[in-house]
Amino acid sequence: MASLFSDNEQPPTNSNSISTVLVGKKKSLSASTGDGESYARWRSEKQQRIYSAKLIQALKQVRLSSSSSASTSSPTAQKRGKAVREAADRALAVSARGRTLWSRAILANRIKLKFRKQKRPRQTVVPAVTTVVTTGASSSRGRKPRVSVVGLNKKSLPTVNRKVRSLGRLVPGCKKESVPVILEEATDYIQALEMQVRAMNSLVELLSGYSGSAPPPI
Amino acid sequence: MSGRRSRSRQSSGTTRISEDQINDLVIKLQQLLPELRDSHRSDKVSAARVLQDTCNYIRNLHREVDDLSERLSELLANSDTAQAALIRSLLTQ
Numbered sequence: 001m002a003s004l005f006s007d008n009e010q011p012p013t014n015s016n017s018i019s020t021v022l023v024g025k026k027k028s029l030s031a032s033t034g035d036g037e038s039y040a041r042w043r044s045e046k047q048q049r050i051y052s053a054k055l056i057q058a059l060k061q062v063r064l065s066s067s068s069s070a071s072t073s074s075p076t077a078q079k080r081g082k083a084v085r086e087a088a089d090r091a092l093a094v095s096a097r098g099r100t101l102w103s104r105a106i107l108a109n110r111i112k113l114k115f116r117k118q119k120r121p122r123q124t125v126v127p128a129v130t131t132v133v134t135t136g137a138s139s140s141r142g143r144k145p146r147v148s149v150v151g152l153n154k155k156s157l158p159t160v161n162r163k164v165r166s167l168g169r170l171v172p173g174c175k176k177e178s179v180p181v182i183l184e185e186a187t188d189y190i191q192a193l194e195m196q197v198r199a200m201n202s203l204v205e206l207l208s209g210y211s212g213s214a215p216p217p218i
Numbered sequence: 219m220s221g222r223r224s225r226s227r228q229s230s231g232t233t234r235i236s237e238d239q240i241n242d243l244v245i246k247l248q249q250l251l252p253e254l255r256d257s258h259r260s261d262k263v264s265a266a267r268v269l270q271d272t273c274n275y276i277r278n279l280h281r282e283v284d285d286l287s288e289r290l291s292e293l294l295a296n297s298d299t300a301q302a303a304l305i306r307s308l309l310t311q
Contacts (some may be wrong), residue, residue, distance in 0.1 A: 010252065078288075080288075080291035080292075081284065081287050081288035081291045082254070082287075083291070084287035084288070084291045085284055085287035085288050088283065088287055089283075099247055157266070158267055159266050160265050160269065163269035163270055163273065164269060166273055167272055167273050169274070169282075170273055170276045170277065170310055171276070180240060180243055182244060183240070183243035183244065186272060186276070187243070187246055187247050187250055189276070189277070190250050190272070190276060193276065193279040193283065194279065196283060197279060197282050197286065200283065200286040200287065200290060201286060202287050204286060204290055207290070207294060
């Protein structure tokens, strides 16, 4: 798996370094394999888009954590990590453009959670993003096939079925879907996750390069 | 994609999933996994193995994302002024 994360060159003290770094990664990675169109999708300029979306989200996370009255001790470290993770997932789901089940599930979960909570500090920001996406998702492009799984029993080795079910539990929003749906969503989800990891890696490297601080004590 | 579904051989009322379809999907999944992609026994890997490796791989990716987001949150929290200026400069590109 180490081959996925190509080593970054040292970031120059220039704000244009990020786009060049990402372009460099994009080119090195696209030369490895050439699969279907979903592969190209998650390796193409979508990466740039999700990167900028994630930057914006991260910025708001910073505002949130600095404005909240929580101390800088460890109890909030996990919450901040989770908040960053959720923001990253949301940015990932948004850049999926509502074409996949898991992205819709991620965004739907966020909306539900936000409506359940009483205090909504980020309300001014999130609806602007989510309303755009939900209108795109509600006018669904017919990607939800209605296929019954009953006739699958020709190959219904219980192990295969069990594994597909557990796989469906891992992918968001696919707990109750049929087998081919789960497999399709899983292929797209894996590629999206790989891209997310790459983007966050490069972001961490750049930020740690700029801040120049020692790694935080564990 | 819809053409593949209409190709299913079972001629009942409901559209049934053909095995070929599932096999195709599993093969596509296998090519995404880093460990099984370079394997030379590409036609002998069972579907259960592919699925199990897929589950493991997704869990690994989730864990990596969690780790990275923790590191990111630390970085963002610790160096406020430096990265705030950085982010602002990036956003106004």
